[in-house]
Amino acid sequence: xxxxxxxxxxxxxxxxxxxxxxxxxxxxxxxxxxxxxxxxxxxxxxxxxxxxxxxxxxxxxxxxxxxxxxxxxxxxxxxxxxxxxxxxxxxxxxxxxxxxxxxxxxxxxxxxxxxxxxxxxxxxxxxxxxxxxxxxxxxxxxxxxxxxxxxxxxxxxxxxxxxxxxxxxxxxxxxxxxxxxxxxxxxxxxxxxxxxxxxxxxxxxxxxxxxxxxxxxxxxxxxxxxxxxxxxxxxxxxxxxxxxxxxxxxxxxxxxxxxxxxxxxxxxxxxxxxxxxxxxxxxxxxxxxxxxxxxxxxxxxxxxxxxxxxxxxxxxxxxxxxxxxxxxxxxxxxxxxxxxxxxxxxxxxxxxxxxxxxxxxxxxxxxxxxxxxxxxxxxxxxxxxxxxxxxxxxxxxxxxxxxxxxxxxxxxxxxxxxxxxxxxxxxxxxxxxxxxxxxxxxxxxxxxxxxxxxxxxxxxxxxxxxxxxxxxxxxxxxxxxxxxxxxxxxxxxxxxxxxxxxxxxxxxxxxxxxxxxxxxx
Amino acid sequence: xxxxxxxxxxxxxxxxxxxxxxxxxxxxxxxxxxxxxxxxxxxxxxxxxxxxxxxxxxxxxxxxxxxxxxxxxxxxxxxxxxxxxxxxxxxxxxxxxxxxxxxxxxxxxxxxxxxxxxxxxxxxxxxxxxxxxxxxxxxxxxxxxxxxxxxxxxxxxxxxxxxxxxxxxxxxxxxxxxxxxxxxxxxxxxxxxxxxxxxxxxxxxxxxxxxxxxxxxxxxxxxxxxxxxxxxxxxxxxxxxxxxxxxxxxxxxxxxxxxxxxxxxxxxxxxxxxxxxxxxxxxxxxxxxxxxxxxxxxxxxxxxxxxxxxxxxxx
Numbered sequence: 001x002x003x004x005x006x007x008x009x010x011x012x013x014x015x016x017x018x019x020x021x022x023x024x025x026x027x028x029x030x031x032x033x034x035x036x037x038x039x040x041x042x043x044x045x046x047x048x049x050x051x052x053x054x055x056x057x058x059x060x061x062x063x064x065x066x067x068x069x070x071x072x073x074x075x076x077x078x079x080x081x082x083x084x085x086x087x088x089x090x091x092x093x094x095x096x097x098x099x100x101x102x103x104x105x106x107x108x109x110x111x112x113x114x115x116x117x118x119x120x121x122x123x124x125x126x127x128x129x130x131x132x133x134x135x136x137x138x139x140x141x142x143x144x145x146x147x148x149x150x151x152x153x154x155x156x157x158x159x160x161x162x163x164x165x166x167x168x169x170x171x172x173x174x175x176x177x178x179x180x181x182x183x184x185x186x187x188x189x190x191x192x193x194x195x196x197x198x199x200x201x202x203x204x205x206x207x208x209x210x211x212x213x214x215x216x217x218x219x220x221x222x223x224x225x226x227x228x229x230x231x232x233x234x235x236x237x238x239x240x241x242x243x244x245x246x247x248x249x250x251x252x253x254x255x256x257x258x259x260x261x262x263x264x265x266x267x268x269x270x271x272x273x274x275x276x277x278x279x280x281x282x283x284x285x286x287x288x289x290x291x292x293x294x295x296x297x298x299x300x301x302x303x304x305x306x307x308x309x310x311x312x313x314x315x316x317x318x319x320x321x322x323x324x325x326x327x328x329x330x331x332x333x334x335x336x337x338x339x340x341x342x343x344x345x346x347x348x349x350x351x352x353x354x355x356x357x358x359x360x361x362x363x364x365x366x367x368x369x370x371x372x373x374x375x376x377x378x379x380x381x382x383x384x385x386x387x388x389x390x391x392x393x394x395x396x397x398x399x400x401x402x403x404x405x406x407x408x409x410x411x412x413x414x415x416x417x418x419x420x421x422x423x424x425x426x427x428x429x430x431x432x433x434x435x436x437x438x439x440x441x442x443x444x445x446x447x448x449x450x451x452x453x454x455x456x457x458x459x460x461x462x463x464x465x466x467x468x469x470x471x472x473x474x475x476x477x478x479x480x481x482x483x484x485x486x487x488x489x490x491x492x493x494x495x496x497x498x499x500x501x502x503x504x505x506x507x508x509x510x511x512x513x514x515x516x517x518x519x520x521x
Numbered sequence: 522x523x524x525x526x527x528x529x530x531x532x533x534x535x536x537x538x539x540x541x542x543x544x545x546x547x548x549x550x551x552x553x554x555x556x557x558x559x560x561x562x563x564x565x566x567x568x569x570x571x572x573x574x575x576x577x578x579x580x581x582x583x584x585x586x587x588x589x590x591x592x593x594x595x596x597x598x599x600x601x602x603x604x605x606x607x608x609x610x611x612x613x614x615x616x617x618x619x620x621x622x623x624x625x626x627x628x629x630x631x632x633x634x635x636x637x638x639x640x641x642x643x644x645x646x647x648x649x650x651x652x653x654x655x656x657x658x659x660x661x662x663x664x665x666x667x668x669x670x671x672x673x674x675x676x677x678x679x680x681x682x683x684x685x686x687x688x689x690x691x692x693x694x695x696x697x698x699x700x701x702x703x704x705x706x707x708x709x710x711x712x713x714x715x716x717x718x719x720x721x722x723x724x725x726x727x728x729x730x731x732x733x734x735x736x737x738x739x740x741x742x743x744x745x746x747x748x749x750x751x752x753x754x755x756x757x758x759x760x761x762x763x764x765x766x767x768x769x770x771x772x773x774x775x776x777x778x779x780x781x782x783x784x785x786x787x788x789x790x791x792x793x794x795x796x797x798x799x800x801x802x803x804x805x806x807x808x809x810x811x812x813x814x815x816x817x818x819x820x821x822x823x824x825x826x827x828x829x830x831x832x833x834x835x836x
Contacts, residue, residue: 033691038795042605049559131575131602133559136568188605204606204614205787207691229691231785232795235670239685243677246691398800399552405564441565 035249042188045173055513061173061193088159101176102198109152114177159462162423222519254312271507278486284447287356294484296347298337315490325509329424331474358413366397368418407438448485599803608807619788625708630715638723660717669783686785707784726758767823
């Protein structure tokens, strides 16, 4: 028996060697391979809801407007300029001329109308190419009117200042009407836009390939192609980066950031974005109904330790419902509640509560939730140190949302939450207004209520002058800071790693991955 | 034999039907719904209601189930809400990948497991037996996902011999050597646990057979030791080994869930994990149905093979 197997051994060894050796090949020049966190849902920007998809979408499509490089302020894209009527109800856009979709059809006012009608009008012949989960971003749009070939007018039902930044968000990217008509069943896998890269192929669970659009109105990209690869497991994504299988990876786990920083073969990028991580405090029932107890909780939690130790510097300490990335709306005068257990103790005795028992809802993970279990445990320890008696209950993300979104009952005192938004209006408007209590269809699950805050938010929503709008938000933040409806914890910094060969890469505060200016000779 | 297979196939139908009901109910009973998963933080009651209406999830459960089964009988598995793609397309894509991975690791674990089991039985208590038993124990005790990560670190990151993940090179590639190169680590990892189990049971089965009279007779009539072991003892032991391999298919398919996630292998297991967490009802149902059918068929195949080897079971 043995002799037979000895004969096979060299053959096996030779096969093994042949398979093994060429694997060390690097990624080809002028082709950028991006490690994504998941398979895309859809490459139809009106259908997709995932940041992961947005990273691809913004490279295939343009919107009427876009966020200017390095900011969250809008600038012209497919629209060259626009006027807003004095009552804030009508937006008229002049469209860029000579732009064509990747399928060769012209971009014009009819195309813009098609896009918004498809998403908003249930009787539109292509409404059934949805569902369009985020179409409520444009629920204020009453009609879209074609004025001429290159002029289009949006009429709103009420003044709505976030309208322009919603247009810059991926839900506002413009698809080719012909593309939709030609692929009624499968447009999301056959996308056609006007962006710097044109779609080539989507091989399920393996890759999405886009190639340079040589005719791009804003200059052809330097790269020949970009390949987006879904790698759901974070450890595997790190291993691929280290082994040279990908050129760019997003969402580097905090544990691995320093490893890449110390290695000269890699470049680490960090960028604060429109993200807020907080713990909502039940303002209707239980000990947190008292403002002093809520403030005590803010003093008790060591947020510096949370962002530096638990999150290893991948976030900064927060002090407001508006992320600092919204530079025009964020109130620079605020300072985070300091870590001061003594002050917390004083406030508790001032409030007349002695070792209050509280129940804390924690999630296992979820969109933007960072490291919720470890963070929850650290917050529990800090609160217990000043006299709270905290019981943690942990839930899977979708379950968690299912019980938190309908509103915290008498038996729940606090819950973790995180939001990523495209406009400073969104988070406070949906989570801090009296009119946003869950019964009213909002997300104010902890029942905070302050008339002044309500008024300021309503006023900001209809103020189209950006400076005046910013002032209203700044006033709102001071009141909210004092009322402490949440424990303000962290603003996440998005990160990415590239190999040294990648040039011109940058992360945007919008968290969108613009690859137009990237090269990799 | 045909009647036997026919009977077994008929018996599989209620199993699969029952399974479809269980999967449907489990997906309904866990909190959180597809609209919630789709909308995430934006899941206001009115948005949820709008999405549910579009997806047909506002109907009653029995109605939803019957619609699903009715469509299924016409070959329509429905459409994944999250992937916006026909479930059948996705499942078939994934199924092919899982078949390659599971097939390769079944092959590895059968060959290695049986060889190790035989060697260790023939040299019972010898040093070969001890070494084999030692490695078998490690194989059985090591969590597969952990082993997978260690192998990635060694072979992909440290020595850069093999790709860390995926099924094909992401740019270029796509041929058979490319596939094999990507297959080595995941199939090897997945096979290690199963190899341990097969080796242990083969060893036990062989020891049992080797003690029997006909083996003594075979030796007495002067056959070579190789002929005794492979022609007589092994063939007799195969009757108890084959069903073990059938059962291992279940373990390999189950283990594929972890391995596919660690190695980013685009198979059914990885798809199901994602689909459950996003409450992608139709995709979970379709995927589980296909995996279960495969399991039932492979076990049937193992039983048939066993019946062919052992005339006593044919009745």
